[in-house]
Amino acid sequence: MxxxxxxxxxxxxxxxxxxxxxxxxxxxxxxxxxxxxxxxxxxxxxxxxxxxxxxxxxxxxxxxxxxxxxxxxxxxxxxxxxxxxxxxxxxxxxxxxxxxxxxxxxxxxxxxxxxxxxxxxxxxxxxxxxxxxxxxxxxxxxxxxxxxxxxxxxxxxxxxxxxxxGTPGIVAGKGAERVLRAPATGQVKWKLEIGTLVRERELIGDVAGSPIVAPFDGVLRGLIAPGTTVRTGLKIGDLDARSDVSACFTISxxxxxxxxxxxxxxxxxxxxxx
Known part of the structure; x- marks a missing residue:
């Protein structure tokens, strides 16, 4: 060292x-x-x-x-x-x-x-x-x-x-829409994992029963830890339109x-x- x-x-x-x-x-x-x-x-x-x-x-x-x-x-x-x-x-x-x-x-x-x-x-x-x-x-x-x-x-x-x-940077033409936010207050539950390729409108998970769906085709680059209690509007996920799965597991x-x-x-x- x-x-x-x-x-x-x-x-x-x-x-x-x-x-x-x-x-x-x-x-x-x-x-x-x-x-x-x-x-x-x-x-x-x-x-x-x-x-x-x-x-x-x-x-x-x-x-x-x-x-x-x-x-x-x-x-x-x-x-x-x-x-x-x-x-x-x-x-x-x-x-x-x-x-x-x-x-x-x-x-x-x-x-x-x-x-x-x-x-x-x-x-x-x-x-x-x-x-x-x-x-x-x-x-x-x-x-x-x-x-x-x-x-x-x-x-x-x-x-x-x-x-x-106050607006996320543009990545592959996507800005604010690439950020997944809590639709309600409560515990987060995910049906999919980081690195999963998803299609537009596919169900990703829910917060206290309120569904979270993919706003466009891409890869789930980030998801807050399942079971975390969140408030409405908090950033809880990141969807990447570039669909490069390897980028989910390497430093940006x-x-x-x-x-x-x-x-x-x-x-x-x-x-x-x-």
């Missing part, structure tokens, strides 16, 4: 955060992922957050494992695995992760909430945030652009990412581009410190 003394604390374990973990892991950084007790991740097959739900997950060359304690998480991080610790609040882990050796950890807010929930520049020696809702130089040191297009993955050292449009181009931006920001920071 090239950077054993530079621990990265990654808040969020969704598919975009997993692209960040992938880039940093292969560059030689130990990583600890912090997640919710019940992750609301959609692209479960390519999200390290799934380790909380299933105990462990293999994503390409990444091995993620649910850690039961900070001590276990630290040991796993140094072994080359990706520990995922249930810790929605940084205060849960407190001073145990404040200093590793003589290094202050690197903190990355990869929750992609489109707003700043509780991140500030004093939480670590380097604080990086993904997407809109943050201003570099105010509440973090660097922001990474998450909007598809020419600026995707760029590091912003002063200012903010492009504002949230967007996630890797964002991960590359994070890696650039971390190495730039370390270069300035040397």
């Amino acid at each position: 090239l950077f054993p003394n530079h621990l990265v604390i990654l808040r969020g374990g969704g598919d975009l955060a997993t692209g960040v973990a992938y880039r940093l892991h292969h560059a030689g950084f130990p990583i600890i992922v912090l997640e919710l007790e019940q992750p609301l991740v959609i692209r479960r097959k390519v999200a390290v957050a799934t380790a909380v739900l299933e105990g462990r997950i293999q994503i390409e060359t990444l091995h993620a494992q649910h850690a039961e304690s900070v001590k276990q998480a630290l040991a796993l991080a140094q072994s080359g695995a990706i520990p995922v610790l249930v810790a929605p609040e940084l205060s849960v882990i407190g001073n145990q992760l404040s200093v590793i050796g003589d290094r202050t950890p690197i903190l990355i807010d990869a929750r992609v909430a489109k707003r700043n929930i509780d991140t500030n520049m004093n939480q670590a020696g380097l604080v990086i945030a993904l997407g809109p809702g943050f201003t570099a130089g105010v509440d973090c040191h660097a922001v990474i652009e998450t909007m598809r297009g020419h600026r995707l993955g760029r590091v912003i050292w002063e200012g903010s990412a492009l504002p949230n449009t 181009d967007k996630a890797l581009a964002i991960g590359g931006g994070v890696l650039e920001a971390v190495l730039t920071h370390l270069n300035k410190q040397s």
Whole structure:
């Protein structure tokens, strides 16, 4: 491991955060992922957050494992695995992760909430945030652009990412319609699995008896964990018109581009410190 003394604390374990973990892991950084007790991740097959739900997950060359304690998480991080610790609040882990050796950890807010929930520049020696809702130089040191297009993955050292449009990016000609949303409040039940090819109007599952049908032909790229209790309108699935089944099980181009931006920001920071 090239950077054993530079621990990265990654808040969020969704598919975009997993692209960040992938880039940093292969560059030689130990990583600890912090997640919710019940992750609301959609692209479960390519999200390290799934380790909380299933105990462990293999994503390409990444091995993620649910850690039961900070001590276990630290040991796993140094072994080359990706520990995922249930810790929605940084205060849960407190001073145990404040200093590793003589290094202050690197903190990355990869929750992609489109707003700043509780991140500030004093939480670590380097604080990086993904997407809109943050201003570099105010509440973090660097922001990474998450909007598809020419600026995707760029590091912003002063200012903010492009504002949230509220509309998913266009993929194969499909925008908002590729997002499956809960038609009611209640528990999700799926009849099909991630990676299944579906036809328009085919029944995918239901929420509290309200059916969820495919809006067009495609492949189910992501589905929230079955049994999850959701509210009306929450994003619970992702349908991809490209119908590339393999893409359901590999880290996306967007996630890797964002991960590359994070890696650039971390190495730039370390270069300035040397």
